[in-house]
Amino acid sequence: MAKINVLVVEDESIVSKDIQHSLKKLGYNVVGSASTGEKAIELASSTNPDVILMDIMLKGDLSGIDASEEINKMHAIPIIFLTAYADESTLSKAKITEPYGYILKPFKEIDLHTTIEMAIYKHSREQEVVKERDLLYTLVSNKDAKQGGGYVFVKSNSKLVKLKDEEIYYIEALKDYVVIHTADTRYTIHSTMKDIERKLGKEAFIRIHRSFIVRLDKIATIEYPNLTLEDIDKHIPIGGSYKDELNNRINLV
Structure with missing residues (x-):
């Protein structure tokens, strides 16, 4: 043992x-x-x-x-x-x-x-x-989540906290957990990136790395192989296999 x-x-x-x-x-x-x-x-x-x-x-x-x-x-x-x-x-x-x-x-x-x-x-x-x-309600997504206008409930200690989609900046994988980051708080839960991706929907969020999902409208700058988000002083890596998808999703002029 x-x-x-x-x-x-x-x-x-x-x-x-x-x-x-x-x-x-x-x-x-x-x-x-x-x-x-x-x-x-x-x-x-x-x-x-x-x-x-x-x-x-x-x-x-x-x-x-x-x-x-x-x-x-x-x-x-x-x-x-x-x-x-x-x-x-x-x-x-x-x-x-x-x-x-x-x-x-x-x-x-x-x-x-x-x-x-x-x-x-x-x-x-x-x-x-x-x-x-967790399988039932750690993250409970509503029917509008896929349109980017929904919300999820995140279990925090002994209570469920409602997070609107627009409050979420990015999600990070951490061993057997994922960490949901807002502007000033983070929530650690038992889940997988694949499950989070499915529940948040693909309209407002994009996976840019094996360990990171970001909200598209929170992206401030992109300088490969990293990007930054609005209001958050953090460089987030962009995985090589996710680069093309990111280029296709941003409004490049």
């Missing part, structure tokens, strides 16, 4: 090393450690951990709660909060991020082990349910 990969986020160096030592002793694999919320967000993307141990009271601009909210927007990774003490207001904010557990410091190894195992089990069961539901 593969080892469980754990990301440790703790701003006290001694405590962080103690946690990492205990994790390794218990048979877990520590894929990284961070002392700030910003670094935690970065490592959550680059190391793809199975679970994150997150100190609530991180020093710096982002608390553990803030970092967890950002990570939850991008990834489906169970987060367990570490805390020595937190007032009622902090705990109330922490609840909103729907953590998979709390571990009080100083901790016992049995508490660490039990909480992680329960979080992993709960998350795996939830993912099974999500995959079944």
Whole structure:
């Protein structure tokens, strides 16, 4: 059985090393450690951990709660909060991020082990349910979507969020997920690019790369092998096999 990969986020160096030592002793694999919320967000993307141990009271601009909210927007990774003490207001904010557990410091190894195992089990069961539901309503397209005047519903945490076609800038493939990007938000869901392409329709959107679909009227500039979109500072690659289709779809004068 593969080892469980754990990301440790703790701003006290001694405590962080103690946690990492205990994790390794218990048979877990520590894929990284961070002392700030910003670094935690970065490592959550680059190391793809199975679970994150997150100190609530991180020093710096982002608390553990803030970092967890950002990570939850991008990834489906169970987060367990570490805390020595937190007032009622902090705990109330922490609840909103729907953590998979709390571990009080100083901790016992049995508490660490039990909480992680329960979080992993709960998350795996939830993912099974999500995959079944995704087939039905993670993205629900209306009958007008193919004319580019429709909308889709995207599952975000425990609710469905309505996105109008014109709000979507581009869609990006990410392993077993796709990420739908708007001007200021992104939604990560279980799906395939082929399924997204079908549900959004081909009038308003075009696939320009194996990993990217863009909305045609959001394209700002094209300079092969990349293009840029309005209001978004990002270069998106154009795959060689998609170049001719793109040339045929744009209003070239």
